[in-house]
Amino acid sequence: MAQKENTNNISKLLRKIKSKPLDRELGFGKNVTLNGRLMNSDGSFNVDREPLGRWDNTYYHLVTMSWRHFFMLIFSFFLLLNIFFSCLYVLIGVENFNGVTLGDFGHNFMQAFFFSSQTLTTVGYGHISPNGLVISILASFESFLGLLAFALMTGLLYGRFSRPSAKIVFSENLLIAPYKGGKGLMFRMGNAHKSELIETEVQVLMAVNQRDEDGTVNRKFYPLSLEINKISFFSLSWTIVHALSDQSPIFNFTAQDILDANAEIMVLVKGTDETSQQVVHARRSYSGEEIVWNAKFSPVIERTSRGVPKVLTRRIGAHELLEIE
Numbered sequence: 001m002a003q004k005e006n007t008n009n010i011s012k013l014l015r016k017i018k019s020k021p022l023d024r025e026l027g028f029g030k031n032v033t034l035n036g037r038l039m040n041s042d043g044s045f046n047v048d049r050e051p052l053g054r055w056d057n058t059y060y061h062l063v064t065m066s067w068r069h070f071f072m073l074i075f076s077f078f079l080l081l082n083i084f085f086s087c088l089y090v091l092i093g094v095e096n097f098n099g100v101t102l103g104d105f106g107h108n109f110m111q112a113f114f115f116s117s118q119t120l121t122t123v124g125y126g127h128i129s130p131n132g133l134v135i136s137i138l139a140s141f142e143s144f145l146g147l148l149a150f151a152l153m154t155g156l157l158y159g160r161f162s163r164p165s166a167k168i169v170f171s172e173n174l175l176i177a178p179y180k181g182g183k184g185l186m187f188r189m190g191n192a193h194k195s196e197l198i199e200t201e202v203q204v205l206m207a208v209n210q211r212d213e214d215g216t217v218n219r220k221f222y223p224l225s226l227e228i229n230k231i232s233f234f235s236l237s238w239t240i241v242h243a244l245s246d247q248s249p250i251f252n253f254t255a256q257d258i259l260d261a262n263a264e265i266m267v268l269v270k271g272t273d274e275t276s277q278q279v280v281h282a283r284r285s286y287s288g289e290e291i292v293w294n295a296k297f298s299p300v301i302e303r304t305s306r307g308v309p310k311v312l313t314r315r316i317g318a319h320e321l322l323e324i325e
Helices: 057-063 067-092 104-122 131-163 256-262
Strands: 168-171 172-180 182-192 197-211 216-223 230-234 236-245 266-272 278-287 290-291 296-297 299-303 309-311 320-322
Touching: 057 131, 067 104, 067 131, 104 131, 168 278, 172 296, 182 266, 182 278, 197 256, 256 290
Parallel strands: 172 290
Antiparallel strands: 168 182, 172 182, 182 236, 197 216, 197 230, 197 266, 266 278, 296 320, 299 309
């Protein structure tokens, strides 16, 4: 059921939009996101889901976390597991090992630790070996755990490397710039990967708050038509343009109109990576505060010493303000 307007944050926009909103549900709902963003600027959805179990999202976190955190986690796991088994070996008694020189606790612990790391990795240099039933059973169990752990880590490494991803860099802002005698809403993006994206297409949706005739406010979605929405090869930079003609849902909107409507521009990019031959996606979201009026993008392509075009991906969002006439 639509939510009645009851806060000052809800859109005060009364004007009618000529374009028809989408007649299908995108999965965001009509009034859940009246005051916030549907999507974060990095493309992640602004929603928190209650997990059904404690470990439901473990694999997701392991394959999506940064490489630095991943290696720190793996190293910490390896270290803690060795410390645990070293303590057990010391508790049983290091005199049950062949090739061990007895000493104080620190000396004995370090020898047990290095034996544990050799057993866990199945290296087994051989100068220290268990001598006794209990300690042999413990060493065998550690070897079994080592096999499972390294199989798991190998699978995670493969999952991280093989996970398809698009390294698309988006401009930080949307621009309202001169376009074909009028104005256009535009943003720019570039492919930061060495591999090419082929058959790349872009879809842009605008979400706004609108008041119905009965006074209720709903979140409605409008597709924004683009000058070009599909290219065969995404090698250079690509400026996506939506003409602000009388066919546009935001024709003659002011900056305040867009802010009042809590407008959000959502971008979905889809293409095929030529290296993996897999379809990859990228997303970006822009809020009304991220729109720069009366500006244009600065040049982002230069020539190398060999005359080859070079895309300055770090400057993909560079723009300059225009003089207001």
